[in-house]
Amino acid sequence: xxxxxxxxxxxxxxxxxxxxxxxxxxxxxxxxxxxxxxxxxxxxxxxxxxxxxxxxxxxxxxxxxxxxxxxxxxxxxxxxxxxxxxxxxxxxxxxxxxxxxxxxxxxxxxxxxxxxxxxxxxxxxxxxxxxxxxxxxxxxxxxxxxxxxxxxxxxxxxxxxxxxxxxxxxxxxxxxxxxxxxxxxxxxxxxxxxxxxxxxxxxxxxxxxxxxxxxxxxxxxxxxxxxxxxxxxxxxxxxxxxxxxxxxxxxxxxxxxxx
Amino acid sequence: xxxxxxxxxxxxxxxxxxxxxxxxxxxxxxxxxxxxxxxxxxxxxxxxxxxxxxxxxxxxxxxxxxxxxxxxxxxxxxxxxxxxxxxxxxxxxxxxxxxxxxxxxxxxxxxxxxxxxxxxxxx
Numbered sequence: 001x002x003x004x005x006x007x008x009x010x011x012x013x014x015x016x017x018x019x020x021x022x023x024x025x026x027x028x029x030x031x032x033x034x035x036x037x038x039x040x041x042x043x044x045x046x047x048x049x050x051x052x053x054x055x056x057x058x059x060x061x062x063x064x065x066x067x068x069x070x071x072x073x074x075x076x077x078x079x080x081x082x083x084x085x086x087x088x089x090x091x092x093x094x095x096x097x098x099x100x101x102x103x104x105x106x107x108x109x110x111x112x113x114x115x116x117x118x119x120x121x122x123x124x125x126x127x128x129x130x131x132x133x134x135x136x137x138x139x140x141x142x143x144x145x146x147x148x149x150x151x152x153x154x155x156x157x158x159x160x161x162x163x164x165x166x167x168x169x170x171x172x173x174x175x176x177x178x179x180x181x182x183x184x185x186x187x188x189x190x191x192x193x194x195x196x197x198x199x200x201x202x203x204x205x206x207x208x209x210x211x212x213x214x215x216x217x218x219x220x221x222x223x224x225x226x227x228x229x230x231x232x233x234x235x236x237x238x239x240x241x242x243x244x245x246x247x248x249x250x251x252x253x254x255x256x257x258x259x
Numbered sequence: 260x261x262x263x264x265x266x267x268x269x270x271x272x273x274x275x276x277x278x279x280x281x282x283x284x285x286x287x288x289x290x291x292x293x294x295x296x297x298x299x300x301x302x303x304x305x306x307x308x309x310x311x312x313x314x315x316x317x318x319x320x321x322x323x324x325x326x327x328x329x330x331x332x333x334x335x336x337x338x339x340x341x342x343x344x345x346x347x348x349x350x351x352x353x354x355x356x357x358x359x360x361x362x363x364x365x366x367x368x369x370x371x372x373x374x375x376x377x378x379x380x381x382x
Contacts, residue, residue, distance in 0.1 A: 004360060011359075053337065061343060064335070115324070118335060119360055122321040184331040190286075190345040195310070197350075207328040224329060 001123070001132040002139070008119055009140025010210075012112045014217045017148040018174055019108050023101040025155040026082070026167040037102030041109025048110050049117045065185040071111040072182040078104045079175045080240055083168055087247045108178075147214070169241075176236045177220020180229045187226070194228030286345070287311045293336065294318040296361040304370045310347040317341065323365060327356035330369065347371075 024034065048055070048067075055063040078100050085097040123129050158166040186192045202223045206212050215221035222229060287306070291313055292299040298315075305311045317323055317336040325334045325344060336342040346354075349371045358365025 004362060007362075008359070056337075115335070118322050122338065123360065126321075184333070188332050188334060188344045188346070190310075190312075193310075195346075195348055202329070212328075222331070224331065226331070 001129045002136040005119075005133050005136025006140045006143070007213075008116065009137070009144055010213045010217075012115045013140060013144050014147065014213070015174075015178060016105075016108055016112050017144045018151060018217055019171070020105055021148045021152045022155055022167060022171045022174060023105065025152060025159055026164060026171060027098055027101050033098035033102035034105065037105040038109065040102070041106035041113065044106060044110045045113040045117060049114050049121075052114070052118075062189040062191060065189045065191070068111050069182050069185055071107045072179050075104050075107050076175050076179045076236065078107075079168075079171055082171065083240060083244050084247075086164055086168055087244055087251060104175075172237065172240060173219050174217075176233060177216070177218070179236055180220045180222070180225070180233045181216065183226070183229050183232060187228075192228070194226050196227045198225050198227045198230045200224045289313050291315045291367070292318060293323055293358065293365065296323070296358060296364040298356075298358070298365055298367040301367040302370055303367065304372055305347065305349070306374045307351045307371050308348045310345055313344045313346060315342050315344065321360070323361065324359035325356060326359040326362075327354060327369075329354040330356060332356070333359075 020034065024031070027033070052064065055067055057063060059066055081100050082097060082104075085100070120133070123133065155167050155170060158170070183192075183194070187194050200223060205215060205221065205223065207216060207221070207223045212221065212223060220233065225233075287309065289303050289305065289311060291303065293315060296319060303313070315325055315336050317338060317340055320338050322338050323336050325332065325336060325342065327333075330346055330349075332344055332346065334342050334344050346369065349369075351371050351373055354369040354371065356367050356369065
């Protein structure tokens with residue numbers, strides 16, 4: 001039970017920590033959004049778990065997978081809004097960005113945190129499991145916090161040297177990875193047909209091991225990705241990068257003309 | 260003109276036929292029980308290059324998460340409930356799965372084999 005709890009933390013809590021750290025560095029001005037979004041996310045998770053049996057019956061038993069997919073696609077779209085906000089020159093128009101970041105954290109808390117509630121709700125009533133689960137929780141939290149501090153320092157360094165676009169790129173890579181991770185949810189309920197495997201790198205870095213877990217969280221690493229996952233990953237990364245790069249060029253030339 | 264119309268109609272009919280065939284093709288169903296945090300059967304043999312449906316019945320009073328890295332599957336099965344997961348088409352080989360909440364006991368393997376080869380072996 002101890003190891004299971006630690007692994008659960010690495011799989012489901014680490015993505016929350018990573019997103020919070022990236023956004024914390026990306027939007028350094030105000031921090032109220034973070035507190036509010038964590039509270040809102042916790043409340044939404046409880047509501048989601050309370051209704052999960054009902055949601056599970058929707059769309060012929062595909063409700064949970066579809067809802068999780070919708071959460072991921074929403075977080076991805078919110079990341080694009082963050083990028084658009086960054087491309088705007090006027091600081092007065094950027095106040096909404098902290099609420100966008102808050103919504104991203106809340107949605108991630110619902111999609112990842114609900115797994116915790118299920119696990120603890122199911123096993124906490126077993127008297128022999130409490131001690132090892134608590135120990136596993138402390139260990140898991142310790143690992144997540146240590147990695148979060150390392151990532152915080154790295155993201156800070158990147159922001160100082162390369163500017164806010166670098167931290168936005170970190171968010172985009174992370175969110176694209178999560179989006180691609182959610183694609184098999186649609187395949188497993190037969191919503192889309194995309195099982196053909198692109199390659200297997202199980203022998204190099206397996207998803208079962210620590211580095212596999214870490215890389216999966218940071219940039220969506222899959223040892224056996226499907227072709228559809230590879231295509232979605234490349235397009236979801238490159239299209240916004242191309243659009244925002246063009247916007248930046250246009251904005252720079254527009255400002256040059258005015259002067 | 261008529262020839263090109265015929266080609267379009269023929270092509271459309273062929274596509275429609277293939278689409279219907281894929282819709283009507285029965286997906287083989289495999290039942291798996293989860294009891295005392297153990298999968299029964301723990302080895303499931305399925306045909307290669309075919310999509311199949313796994314129906315997992317959780318008979319325990321605790322939830323479990325069906326998880327497989329090699330199959331890219333991840334689904335919560337509530338206590339005393341069942342869940343359906345589609346897998347495949349897969350290449351021949353062995354694909355491990357486990358219960359994420361009880362990975363020491365709840366373990367199993369999907370064995371993917373060529374059906375023709377198996378029939379020939381039987382003869």
